[in-house]
Amino acid sequence: MLGVYISVPFCKAKCSYCNFASGVFGGPGSDRMERYVERVCAEIRSARVRTTEMRAELPEQVDTVFFGGGTPSLLSAGQMRRLFAALRGEFKVTADAEVTLECAPGQLGDQTLDELLRLGMNRVSFGVQSFVDAEASAVGRLHTRAMCLAEIARMRAAGIAEINVDLIAGLPRQTAVSWRESVDVALGSAVPHVSVYMLEVDEDSRLGRELLAHGTRYGVESVASDDETAERYAEACAWLESGGVMQYEISNFARKGHASRHNRKYWRREPYIGFGLDAHSMLRCDDDAVRWANTDELARYEVQDSRFESPEVERIGREQGFEEAMFLGLRMNEGVDLEELRSEFGEELIHGAVAALDDLEEAGLVEREESRVRLTARGRMVSNEVFSRLLVETPVG
Numbered sequence: 001m002l003g004v005y006i007s008v009p010f011c012k013a014k015c016s017y018c019n020f021a022s023g024v025f026g027g028p029g030s031d032r033m034e035r036y037v038e039r040v041c042a043e044i045r046s047a048r049v050r051t052t053e054m055r056a057e058l059p060e061q062v063d064t065v066f067f068g069g070g071t072p073s074l075l076s077a078g079q080m081r082r083l084f085a086a087l088r089g090e091f092k093v094t095a096d097a098e099v100t101l102e103c104a105p106g107q108l109g110d111q112t113l114d115e116l117l118r119l120g121m122n123r124v125s126f127g128v129q130s131f132v133d134a135e136a137s138a139v140g141r142l143h144t145r146a147m148c149l150a151e152i153a154r155m156r157a158a159g160i161a162e163i164n165v166d167l168i169a170g171l172p173r174q175t176a177v178s179w180r181e182s183v184d185v186a187l188g189s190a191v192p193h194v195s196v197y198m199l200e201v202d203e204d205s206r207l208g209r210e211l212l213a214h215g216t217r218y219g220v221e222s223v224a225s226d227d228e229t230a231e232r233y234a235e236a237c238a239w240l241e242s243g244g245v246m247q248y249e250i251s252n253f254a255r256k257g258h259a260s261r262h263n264r265k266y267w268r269r270e271p272y273i274g275f276g277l278d279a280h281s282m283l284r285c286d287d288d289a290v291r292w293a294n295t296d297e298l299a300r301y302e303v304q305d306s307r308f309e310s311p312e313v314e315r316i317g318r319e320q321g322f323e324e325a326m327f328l329g330l331r332m333n334e335g336v337d338l339e340e341l342r343s344e345f346g347e348e349l350i351h352g353a354v355a356a357l358d359d360l361e362e363a364g365l366v367e368r369e370e371s372r373v374r375l376t377a378r379g380r381m382v383s384n385e386v387f388s389r390l391l392v393e394t395p396v397g
């Protein structure tokens with residue numbers, strides 16, 4: 001089954017830390033948004049022809065759809081209707097598909113919500129980042145805690161049980177105490193899913209530029225150090241788990257039975273296709289897989305004709321596929337099953353990885369239980385180091 005990602009790069013305001021291909025490109029109902037939706041619909045309609053040219057397998061059945069961005073909740077009811085019509089014209093969206101909308105609190109109109117419910121949307125992911133108003137406004141978020149909690153209640157009243165809240169550890173103005181407050185409010189709201197990210201200040205964000213210029217805007221002087229951020233992340237893992245929201249991936253936590261089906265596809269290397277600005281795709285093919293990414297320049301995306309530019313397609317061979325299966329699989333708490341990998345990729349590649357895994361186990365960074373390997377809590381804190389050691393020490397170059 002296929003996962004579909006639809007990127008909607010429009011935002012009401014640009015958050016100070018944001019380095020995504022998103023911006024204040026025009027409000028709801030603007031010509032630009034209208035043109036963009038048309039482009040995405042055209043891209044959906046051309047998917048089968050383009051993926052056939054790539055010699056990739058495009059499954060017909062879709063069991064997850066994710067509207068991300070940006071702020072896709074800014075689209076109108078009519079624009080959503082057109083996107084779903086294009087999608088259902090090309091694919092069979094299963095009756096029980098998980099359909100997620102990323103949403104900035106306070107930025108989903110009643111009409112769009114009603115239409116989305118009619119179209120099958122059943123999961124909402126709120127970009128809260130902080131439930132402490134001074135922190136949220138310091139990074140340019142337009143909501144307050146009261147608005148977030150009211151939005152969660154509104155979704156429940158509309159019959160949506162699957163609700164995620166994103167939080168960021170290490171935001172400007174965040175303290176150890178205010179971080180605890182944010183996590184506690186998330187727990188108190190009883191949402192079944194929480195994502196926790198560690199702030200990484202990108203030099204292309206406004207916050208990053210201010211930091212480089214030794215400026216004082218955006219609360220830049222109060223950004224937590226890497227060590228403090230890591231400590232807050234570790235604390236959040238413990239607090240959430242003691243509140244029954246269990247970690248299932250480095251950044252993702254859920255009450256039992258509420259893990260995101262769409263995101264799991266990324267870590268399990270199941271096929272997904274992305275439409276829209278900067279959307280990424282991975283489909284299986286005879287060798288192993290193909291990956292490609294759309295342009296991240298809106299002006300360029302807008303002017304593509306109905307056939308679309310052929311993206312640069314990366315062909316993933318068996319060895320690279322094995323590496324991906326290890327790195328992506330180890331992001332999940334369930335880890336990877338070496339027996340499954342052996343039957344998919346062969347003994348030789350497994351053999352090379354086992355020596356590196358032995359070293360990592362001795363260092364307390366991974367643990368093994370029969371054929372299953374997973375990161376330890378310490379391993380999750382330094383996951384990039386673990387992955388690079390696996391890369392260096394496996395003979396797959």
Ligand code: SF4
Nearest residue numbers: 011014015018022070
């Ligand atoms: S709402 Fe999200 S995508 Fe938009 S500017 Fe803020 S962080 Fe970036």
